Amino acid sequence: MNEDSPLKQTPLHALHVSLGARMVPFAGYDMPVQYPAGVMKEHLHTRSAAGLFDVSHMGQVILRPKSGRIEDAALALEKLVPVDVLGLAEGRQRYTLFTNDEGNILDDLMVANRGDHLFLVVNASCKEADFAHLQKHLGETCELTLLDDRALIALQGPRAECVLAELWADIATMRFMDVAEAALHDVPCIISRSGYTGEDGFEISIPAASAEDVTRRILEHPDVMPIGLGARDSLRLEAGLCLYGDDIDTTTTPVEAGLEWAMQKARRSNGAREGGFPGAGVILRQFTDGAGRRRVGLKPEGKAPVRGGAPLFADTEGKVPVGTVTSGGFGPSADHPVAMGYVDIAHTANGTQVFAEVRGKYLAVTVSALPFVTPTYKR
Amino acid sequence: MLKFTDEHEWLKIEGDVATVGITxxxxxxxxDLxxxxxxxxxxxxxxxATAATVESVKAASDVYCPLDGEIVESNQAIVDDPALVNSDPQGAGWFFKLKLSDPSAVNALLDEAAYKELIA
Known part of the structure; x- marks a missing residue:
């Protein structure tokens, strides 16, 4: 990202400013890091009621098969991802990853089967590269569109369903990872029951021209509060969800990252469509034999947060390195510091004590099960 | 006497001891700390020199020592309840008391009007 290029704005930029948000540069966009309520209140409100996030900076991509057959788009995409896209039913979405020839991760994304096309949501910082990657490998079989005329918002938390049910009664019939089309305030939206907080919730793709109006109306509901990037990070961290660029990147494999669950049987060894994605050799071998290191949850024993980049050691003097923290901070719902990172395979068992170097001290950190909070997805 | 630094600290000076906090x-x-x-x-x-460290949900920041001196007392109350710094930064949320090596050095610090201009 060129530091000098002017920051882009989402269709909700003016709304954030009018709500008193503190704006910061993020992935080339001028984004709200927090609103006047502050990160702590925003985080807790999302877990107790409903939080509204602007995630319009993320890339929304349509993959339309030139043959008209959705199977062709699914099989084409499977060449780039280690998951079962062909088996994804219409109206369903799943988490996946773009891998490279080394078996490392280029991006993580959501893919939905929308009947006559696939709908992808990718990270803001990767969207141009992802789109070029798709063009290069799928351009023959699919017509690709990176949508620049749609906003994306997320409404997350235990009250999200009730709030949206006032606009569309059928929302209650959706299960976790369902995708549907519905009109909210007469605006046609694409709604998925998913999110990035560990809470039940929805992501809503809205035509840009109507985005501010629809969002303002949802914000009028007394249960809904706008939430900035600060709380978005602490919420996903407590939920044990990876942040691309911090917890997963082109130096980590899906197996090291503990993302085996995202790879369905059909793509694993002896599956119906075994391998056939970039880096399959490395990834399938690690799937069977394990990797030398693994992403784990880390609970600092003291009050001091342990943040991304902190080296981890087996001892209190920093002599035996065992890994690195990739992201960490304070978990407002957990009410203690929370972190995740990679440790050598010998130190991955829950309860293992390691030591993080923070400002010259070696702080006790316990390997802990992720997530730090119990997810409330409506499966 | 109340003084300020361009690092956003305040100093309440009594004799040769300064009570220091963040503005x-x-x-x-x-x-939220x-x-x-x-x-x-x-x-x-x-x-x-780095005298203290504060962490919000999101990030860690250092608090620098505003003048040469020796720490004579630290405010345990904000260690036990960091939110005090947010709720009463220029009162109960004080950080430490510093015995100044050279009490005349305070003259070089900002007065309240100059600090207000700095953050305006």
Missing amino acids: AHAAEQLG VFVELPEAGTALDKG
């Missing part, structure tokens, strides 16, 4: 502006910019680490009494610090 309301700084507390607001940092957001969740952790505070303070220097121990007896620690000698130079002007500009």
